[in-house]
Amino acid sequence: MAAETVRERISPMVVMILFLAVVQILSIALMEPLSATEVRIFDDPESAANPFGYILLVLGFTLFILMALRLKKGWVVSGVVLLAVAIGVYYVLSAFLSPLLALISSLAVIALLHLHPEWYVIDFVGLIVCAGVGTLFGLSMTPIPALLLLLLLAAYDAISVYKTRHMVTLAEGVMEIKAPLLFVVPRRWGYSFRREGMGSGDDRGAYFLGLGDAIIPTVLVISANWYFDLPAMEIFGIGANLPALGAMVGTYLGFALLSFTSRDKPQAGLPFLNGGAILGFLAGLVISGQPLL
DSSP: OHHHHHHHHHHHHHHHHHHHHHHHHHHHHHHHHHHHHTOSSSTTTTTTTTHHHOOOOOOOOHHHHHHHHHHTHHHHOOOOOHHHHHHHHHHHTTSSSSSHHHHHHHHHHHHHHHOOOOOOHHHHHHHHHHHHHHHHHTTTOOOOHHHHHHHHHHHHHIIIIIISSSHHHHHHHHHHHTTTTTEEEEESSOOOHHHHOOOOOOOOOOOEEHHHHHHHHHHHHHHHHHHEEEEEEEETEEOOHHHHHHHHHHHHHHHHHTTOOOOOOOSSSHHHHHHHHHHHHHHHHHHHHHHOO
């Protein structure tokens, strides 16, 4: 493997793992203040039906985007995505700011994304949104439903990328209209997502990682950290128990494995990320002596 090829493979991998780590560490930091708001997605966090409710949300949102793109209504998709991002940012900020300041800040984020959708703006907002959404769903599900969610979504991601390929169509569509649903990691200095967009082949100026790839493993991290009454180890001043730490490390190892698969075609990320998170979580359970049930 040539030195340039090594650099091109390792550098974006390190940056994306850093994104995943920042999302998960920020989520753990948000766990206490957001839990105090008592906002939950599901009324019964132990219900095995919760993952299927999430899947229905994913399918509905995916169908909506695909139909809008097919009808050449990209502006509708952009509007809905920006609204969803604003709600996510508001949810996070409202735990620390007054409702008015949180609302003003959320509107400012929408304006910035609309007027200047550059890669560093999209990435910064993506970190906040992923941390908020991952925390919210993690607080809304106990570990067993969270495990089921990760397994179902890993299977769905594989089918939608390798069989039906509708997730590939969706990803290309949202990148074409520059919707902030992906992390963007430039391959070279001077890259502009606003001017160049996705590109293709050797002309592609950046690597991309879906926000869902960061959110879904984080659900298990937060669920494990919140619902298991275990001693916590400190990471940058915040506490995480062994099952949560195992899920975090497993996520990064899964992504590292994903990074060395073929780049000639789109790859499904969740089978690797979720698989790593689940194995790491189970290892943490064994080491800590905590029963799953």
